[in-house]
Amino acid sequence: MRAAVVTAFNQPLEIKEVPIPEPGPGKIRVRLEASGLCHTDIHAARGDWPVKPALPFTPGHEGVGIVERAGEGVAAPAVGDRVAVPWLGFACGTCEYCITGWETLCEAQLNTGYAIDGGHAEYLVADARYVVRVPDGIAPAEAAPLTCAGVTTYKAVKVGGVTPGDRVAIFGIGGLGHLAQQYAQIFGGETIAVDVTEEKLALARQLGAAHTVNAADTDPVAAIEALGGADVAVVLAADPRVIEQAHASLRRGGRLILVSLPKDNAMSLPIFETVLKGIRVIGSIVGTRADLAEVFRLQAAGRTEVLYETRKLEDINSSIEDVLASRVPARLVLLP
Numbered sequence: 001m002r003a004a005v006v007t008a009f010n011q012p013l014e015i016k017e018v019p020i021p022e023p024g025p026g027k028i029r030v031r032l033e034a035s036g037l038c039h040t041d042i043h044a045a046r047g048d049w050p051v052k053p054a055l056p057f058t059p060g061h062e063g064v065g066i067v068e069r070a071g072e073g074v075a076a077p078a079v080g081d082r083v084a085v086p087w088l089g090f091a092c093g094t095c096e097y098c099i100t101g102w103e104t105l106c107e108a109q110l111n112t113g114y115a116i117d118g119g120h121a122e123y124l125v126a127d128a129r130y131v132v133r134v135p136d137g138i139a140p141a142e143a144a145p146l147t148c149a150g151v152t153t154y155k156a157v158k159v160g161g162v163t164p165g166d167r168v169a170i171f172g173i174g175g176l177g178h179l180a181q182q183y184a185q186i187f188g189g190e191t192i193a194v195d196v197t198e199e200k201l202a203l204a205r206q207l208g209a210a211h212t213v214n215a216a217d218t219d220p221v222a223a224i225e226a227l228g229g230a231d232v233a234v235v236l237a238a239d240p241r242v243i244e245q246a247h248a249s250l251r252r253g254g255r256l257i258l259v260s261l262p263k264d265n266a267m268s269l270p271i272f273e274t275v276l277k278g279i280r281v282i283g284s285i286v287g288t289r290a291d292l293a294e295v296f297r298l299q300a301a302g303r304t305e306v307l308y309e310t311r312k313l314e315d316i317n318s319s320i321e322d323v324l325a326s327r328v329p330a331r332l333v334l335l336p
Contacts, residue, residue, distance in 0.1 A: 002336065003058045003121035004316045009047030012317045013059075013120075021117070021125040023071035028128045030085060033140035035119035036062030036308075037332040038148050038175070039238065040087075040261075042320055044114055048263050053114050060334075061087040061112040062147040063119025064140040074128045082140065083131040084147040084296075087286045089116045090127050104285050120316060122336045132292045135300040142306045143296070145175060145331040148286060150295045150306070152259060153180035153234070155287035157187055160232040160257045164188025169224055171246045172236035172260070173200040175308075175331035180234050181207055182304045192230060194220045199329055203307065215245070224249035236260050240267040252277045257284050308333045 001020045004013045023029045041059040043049055053059075063085040067077050077083050091098050091106035098106050112118045112126070134143045153176050162168055168189035170181050177200070181191050185208055193204030196216040204212050213223045224230050229251025235243050238260040244267060247256050256279060274281065287295070298304050307330035311319050319332050 001122040002313060003117070004060075004313060005056050005058055006045045006053070007056045009045070009052070009055075013045060015314050015316075020123050023069055023125050025072040026074060026128055027071040027125050028067050028074060028077065028083075028131065029069040029123055029125050030063065030065040030083060030131070031068045031123055032063050032065035032119055032121060032336050034064045034144040034310075035060045035334045035336065036144035036148065037316070037319055037323060037334060038062055039323065040148070041113060041120070042323065043261070043263070045320070049261070050265075057114070058117040058121050058124075059113040060119030060121070061085070061089075061114070062144045062149070063112070063124060064134060064143045064147065068123070070128065077128065077131060077133055082134040084134055084143055084292065085112055085119055085124060085126045085131050086147050086151065086289075086292060087111050087113070088288070089130055091130070093129070101288065101290070103288050120313060120334060130289065132289050132296070135296050137300055138296060141308060141310055141333045141335070142299070144333050145179070145306050145308055146295050146299055147292065149176045149331055150179050150299075150304075151287035151292040152176060152284075153236070154183045154295050155291050156180060156234050156257045156259050156284040157183040157189075158291070159282055159284045160234060160255050162187040162189045162232055165190065166231040167192060167227065167229070169194055169230040169233045169246065169249055170204075170236065171220075171233060171242050173204045174236070174326075174329070176236045176259070178203055178207060178307055178330050179304065180236060181209060184232075184234070186298065186303060189232070192224060192227065197326060203329055207305065220245050221248045230254060232257060234259060238262045240264065243267045247274075247279065247281075250277070250279050254279050256281045258282065259284050307331065310335050
């Protein structure tokens with residue numbers, strides 16, 4: 001089979017012929033139909049984060065495809081089912097986090113496309129317990145971005161405690177941001193879209209944003225303060241300066257939801273303002289299997305719209321460059 005393989009950090013991925021994997025006990029083999037390209041894939045391929053993947057490996061954690069073979073002991077999903085293979089590829093299932101609905105905090109977890117070969121390939125093997133069935137009526141290329149971009153931002157809106165009437169500022173409109181905005185609106189929020197690209201702000205308005213701010217020519221803090229300040233700020237741009245702007249835009253009692261992971265792993269936090277204004281800073285990691293199932297139900301019900309562009313698997317390197325240059329309005333999906 002063909003797979004996009006990282007053989008060295010900070011080098012182009014290689015499209016290689018590798019053996020088709022066989023599923024062991026408790027595992028399934030998935031014939032991939034679509035695989036979303038996430039910024040995390042780029043961080044993985046470049047070895048940006050403190051804990052680096054073992055080389056060589058295949059990235060991709062928005063894989064969607066058909067179960068082709070099941071290993072011993074697999075009762076579900078069934079051969080022929082369409083499933084999504086998310087970032088959380090394995091968790092222990094018995095720790096305090098796993099048994100209290102926070103499996104994404106499990107310290108024994110293994111992540112798809114990082115510790116486990118991922119979806120930028122023709123086939124992958126996954127733990128049958130940690131895939132999520134894709135409802136009928138959702139196309140594979142549509143389901144792929146929901147598998148990470150969707151469930152990650154859905155969880156962020158959830159942990160942000162968005163309630164009807166809250167002003168919710170989304171910093172970074174794109175593959176994640178256009179979905180975060182829709183979830184905030186479903187929860188009853190009045191959304192403020194912040195970006196530096198007019199094309200993405202036009203997309204935000206199309207999707208129902210009450211306000212848009214072009215941070216390339218307008219101070220987003222002043223613009224949001226003029227609206228009365230944000231109750232919740234969801235930060236999807238991996239730039240510490242943007243995180244600091246989001247914090248400054250909050251009104252008293254506001255919640256800063258951190259989702260992006262800046263390479264330098266640092267931000268400046270003004271303690272006086274945080275304490276005196278009662279601001280809460282909350283880290284939000286990807287959602288659980290249950291969260292992803294909810295995301296799929298919203299999509300199947302027509303409550304959300306996924307904007308994506310498809311590319312061929314062999315175009316992965318040029319696709320990465322397009323993502324880094326912000327030439328992509330929403331999500332790129334690779335078709336093996």
